[in-house]
Amino acid sequence: MTQDLRQMYRRIVSDHFPEEITITFGNQKLVYKKRTWKIRQDSGEIVEQGLRYGENPDQQAALYELVGGNLILGDCQYIDPGKGLVSSITEEDLLQSGKHPGKINLTDVDNGLNVLKFLMEKPTALILKHNNPCGAASGGSLAEAFLRAYRADRVAAFGGCVVLNRPIDKETAEAISAHYLEVVAAPEFEDGTLEILKKRKDLRLIRISRIDRLADYCKYRYIDFKSLIDGGLIVQQSQINRIMTPDDFIPATAEHNGRVYKIKRKPTEREARDLLFGWFVEQGVTSNSVLYVKDECTVAIGTGEQDRVGVAEIAVFKAYQKYADALCYDRHKMSYKELELAVRKGEKSEELLKEIDDETREARGGLNGAVMVSDGFFPFRDGVDVGIREGITAVIQPGGSVRDWEVIEACNEANVAMVFTGQRAFKH
Incomplete structure (x- = not known):
């Protein structure tokens, strides 16, 4: 029985989705073609198949690439065909297919690219699990970035997906191969790196050549579909992040009972870098969320909670x-x-435990000197108070709460800088 359960995760589920899908928007059409790959299985058999299965082994799934259509709705032109990333992965890009890619593997890569498109200036690594970042870091080298991201949450990174914005060199390959991961995606793999990484036969190695042009995707919008249990759809356009440099920050101000409240301290240069880094990572985190960041590396990522003070805690x-x-x-x-x-x-x-516990408390879990990032406004000051008690020095949040004045007061009392984005970053 145990063996049968294990085999469930290696099973390839045939799908019955059509080879092509056409979606009509008024008199405009988008055409999508199903993506399949010819992959050699452990038995030696070559199977032509798309996704292995969906979110679970008993769900059929298919991957489609946009191949036709130039959608313009109102004054917005959406992304054109010919700019495929994950949806245009070919057999040649699947440098090692491991256990045949499934839906979660590729949506993790996609969300990694969604974050990395803002972080192309420095070598950066993002590790994801269940479509959420668990560690993100920039570094002087790609290997340093990976090791910092991995150390940020070593436990969650187990069996995770790594997306990198630079070609993998031998030092990075050695660092990656020392740990159990399921997917590694990068723009290229330098000579000698595949031999190192392929020692783990189930590891999926994916080349995405357009990563070097990923920053271009910051300005592209796409259509986002949400299926309802009654077969209906909610359609929305993707969001464009308005915060691209510290110059885009909005000084935190609010008015209450005829009095104007202003934040007293601006972020330092280091804090501004961390606030920007954290806001970029926030674009890929399931809401409600709060992040803590220090030296362009995540300290902790709170995801998917129902209340803001709870996720901060x-x-x-x-x-x-x-x-x-x-x-x-x-x-x-x-x-x-x-x-x-x-x-x-x-x-x-x-x-031994006491020694580690004491050091962790003394360092406040690495939070002392970190910045706090929130995808939504703080409805009360209790959310920022959580971070302030742990030694955070700056906050970035959308603003717009009727109690912004209270949150500004909390930061001023602690000499904590705070900026608004003027834009929420919810992701469901």
């Missing part, structure tokens, strides 16, 4: 948890949970 909890785990792995080559278990069994000294 969850992100703090994760920061402490991930910081302690990283210390534990550095010193004892085991996770924090493994050390906890060894202590309970009497195999390790309780002093």
Whole structure:
């Protein structure tokens, strides 16, 4: 029975979706063609198939590429055919197909590109799990960026998807191959790197050549479809991020009962870089969300919660948890949970845990000096108070709450800088 369960995840589910889909918008049409690949299976058999399966092994799924249509609605022209990224991956781009790519593998890559399009100036790595970033970092080299992103959440990165904005060199390949990951996507793989990465036979290695032009995609809009359980659709246009440089920040101000409240301190240059980095990563995070960022690296990412103060607290909890785990792995080559278990069994000294816990509390989980990023406004000051208690020094948020004045007061009391974006970044 256990073997049958394992095989479930290797099974390829045939789909019955059509080879072509045409969607009509008034008198305009968009034409999509189904993407399939000829992939050699473990048995040696070559199978022509699209996605392995959908979100779960019992769901049929198909990938379609936009191949025709030039949609213009109102004053908005949407992305043209011929600019495919994930949807135009060919057999030649699947440098190693691993367990045959499924829907989640490719939507993770797509969301990684959605974030990286804003972060092309420096070597940057994004690690995703379940279509959410779990670690993101820039660095002086690609290897440094990857290792910083991985260390940000080593636990969640297990079995994750890595998307990189520079060709993979040998140093980066060695760093990646030391860990269990499911997907690696990059613009190119330098000589000798595939031999290193292919030692993990289930790893999917994907080349996406257009990554070098990814910044161009910041200005493109696309049609976003949401299917309802009754068969209906909600259609929306994708959002264009208006915050591209610190010059786009809006100084936090509000009026209440005839009094104007203004933030007292502007972000420092370092804080501005981190606020911008965090806002870019925020574009790929499921709302409600709060992020903490330090030195262009995520400290913790809180995702998908129903209340803002709750997600701020969850992100703090994760920061402490991930910081302690990283210390534990550095010193004892085991996770924090493994050390906890060894202590309970009497195999390790309780002093080892206490030492890590004390250091984590002293460093506030790496939050001291970090910045706070929120995809929606703070309805009360309690959300920013969570970050302020942990030593954050700056905040970026959309603004627009009737209690913005209260949030500004909270930041001024703590000498914390805050800027508004004037734009919400919800993603569902």
